[in-house]
Amino acid sequence: MxxxxxxxxxxxxxxxxxxxxxxxxxxxxxxxxxxxxxxxxxxxxxxxxxxxxxxxxxxxxxxxxxxxxxxxxxxxxxxxxxxxxxxxxxxxxxxxxxxxxxxxxxxxxxxxxxxxxxxxxxxxxxxxxxxxxxxxxxxxxxxxxxxxxxxxxxxxxxxxxxxxxxxxxxxxxxxxxxxxxxxxxxxxxxxxxxxKIPGTDDVNKKMSKSAGNYIALIHSEQETLDRIKSMFTDPVKIRKTDQGHPDGCVVFAFHKIYNQEAVTVVRQECEEGSRGCVDCKMQLAQKMNQALKPIRDKRKELEQQxxxxxxxxxxxxxxxxxxxxxxxxxxxxxxxxxxxx
RNA sequence: AGGCCUGUAGCUCUAACGGCUAGAGCACCUGACUCCAAAUCAGGGGGUUGGGGGUUCAAAUCCCUCCAGGCCUGCCA
CATH class of the missing domain: 3.40.50.620 (HUPs)
Structure with a gap:
């Protein structure tokens, strides 16, 4: 030392x-x-x-x-x-x-x-x-x-x-x-x-275990997908082609973290109405699960040890x-x- | 140690004198609607009324006891 x-x-x-x-x-x-x-x-x-x-x-x-x-x-x-x-x-x-x-x-x-x-x-x-x-x-x-x-x-x-x-x-x-x-x-x-990591239910809330609005390393890819699917999105974007407001959207907040290279495209497509929330969520899930995979694999290994x-x-x-x-x-x-x- | 109060669904509470299957709101889950989520609408699960005993035809309700918690007083440090 x-x-x-x-x-x-x-x-x-x-x-x-x-x-x-x-x-x-x-x-x-x-x-x-x-x-x-x-x-x-x-x-x-x-x-x-x-x-x-x-x-x-x-x-x-x-x-x-x-x-x-x-x-x-x-x-x-x-x-x-x-x-x-x-x-x-x-x-x-x-x-x-x-x-x-x-x-x-x-x-x-x-x-x-x-x-x-x-x-x-x-x-x-x-x-x-x-x-x-x-x-x-x-x-x-x-x-x-x-x-x-x-x-x-x-x-x-x-x-x-x-x-x-x-x-x-x-x-x-x-x-x-x-x-x-x-x-x-x-x-x-x-x-x-x-x-700032928001909860899955509200961009203005913190992610926390007690609020139940979290995604954890212990979750499976399916569980992660399910939790992303339930994320809060822009309430005024009713139809797929409606113009969205990414800044109030939890999904977008996570794109900023896990899909940095495409974030401007995501924003633009959402705002102009060429991107649906379902596609947006699927893409996020794919990116997030991909990023977490090595850690999750490692944790599975460690759990045996x-x-x-x-x-x-x-x-x-x-x-x-x-x-x-x-x-x-x-x-x-x-x-x-x-x-x- | 003594006195007083409280305990009913995950949470907040309602259930006159003891009396029908203990209800409601929020939360949760499911379905409908939505590209999804939210909102809305519809439906659903959930309770040994803190435990035990007693009185009674009948107890969440009355009595006893125990448990847990709170407030106050006392005692000790």
Missing amino acids: SESKKIITSGMRPTGSLHLGNIFGALHNWIKLQEKYTCFYFIVDWHSLTTPGFGDAVGYENTKGLQNNIKQMVIDWIAGGLDPKKCTIFVQSHVPEVAELYLLLSMITPLGWLERNPTYREMLKDYKIEYPTYGLLGYPTLQAADILAYKGNYVPVGKDQESHVNLSRDIAGRFNNLYQKNVFPLPEVLMTEVP TDLIYDILSSGANQAQKVAQATLSEVKDVMNLTRKK
């Missing part, structure tokens, strides 16, 4: 097989970053317990699908191009030092910071959480522990997570200040341009744990918590 390399930390909630939103929103970025940085990528299983599960999703009251979700997600990370030789891949809870760091950080995290946290408030509103738990309020502190345990410099996250990283920086700064030691680097958001997957997670956890242990002992040192014997 070279000293000069900056450290990246980032996590994903264990929601199972990746969908296109995850892939373009995060994974592609992660893959690029693993080349230049020391990267810690982990599955945040603890974070998935901060809320109740919605429907059959994982939450604190329903952890049934947790292990399978973790497995499917790691398979997709690797099938998609994360290389365990280039980055450290593991499960958050496999490094218990993070929990201890979380505890210590919680002692110095002002309650007001957490209560004021806009993401927390949105969470309560958007997910209609009537009875928030202690764990949910403390989410940013846990995230801070995730970053700081590995002394992360940069955190590649979306705009919605920006305030959390800012909180992590505040907590790190407060710790350094209180104990007059520069234990933690101050983590920064690494903003990157990511294409459970040992390999668990070995990757296990050696990832070992590597991460070493780093976290070193950080923690430093932390305990400055807080005078180190055992004499």
Whole structure:
């Protein structure tokens, strides 16, 4: 591990097989970053317990699908191009030092910071959480522990997570200040341009597992086709020959991603009424399935190699744990918590 | 630990005094219409009314008990 390399930390909630939103929103970025940085990528299983599960999703009251979700997600990370030789891949809870760091950080995290946290408030509103738990309020502190345990410099996250990283920086700064030691680097958001991936039902909505408007790597080509067929299109284009408005059309949004070379033609044909939505969808399905095929083939292969997957997670956890242990002992040192014997 | 409140379809709720096969909206699925999707129309699935016991000819409704959750008070830290 070279000293000069900056450290990246980032996590994903264990929601199972990746969908296109995850892939373009995060994974592609992660893959690029693993080349230049020391990267810690982990599955945040603890974070998935901060809320109740919605429907059959994982939450604190329903952890049934947790292990399978973790497995499917790691398979997709690797099938998609994360290389365990280039980055450290593991499960958050496999490094218990993070929990201890979380505890210590919680002692110095002002309650007001957490209560004021806009993401927390949105969470309560958007997910209609009537009875928030202690764990949910403390989410940013846990995230801070995730970053700081590995002394992360940069955190590649979306705009919605920006305030959390800012909180992590505040907590790190407060710790350094209180104990007059520069234990933690101050983590920064690494903003990157990511294409917005709409849901299959609405260009203005995000693709998400809970909304059910997604296409995942685990889906078959047929399933993908079915989901493309059900995509929302221009409501004023009733007949095949009507002039369409591609900018409000989900199918077109995906042509921009999977059919880049033909996108101007697609737009023109749609606008002038020489292209029907059915043809347009069929073409998209063909392009998308073609693009996803190598990853899907790889994921099928990996699914047969459970040992390999668990070995990757296990050696990832070992590597991460070493780093976290070193950080923690430093932390305990400055807080005078180190055992004499 | 005590007091009070809540529990009915995936979600929000209705079902007077105990009384017909526990209903509706949204969501979901199917069909019709559409190049498709959406919208619209038609149809459909879905419930041991939180569990158990009791009273009664008859319980979602009344009683007991347990479970889960919430609010308040107390106690401890």
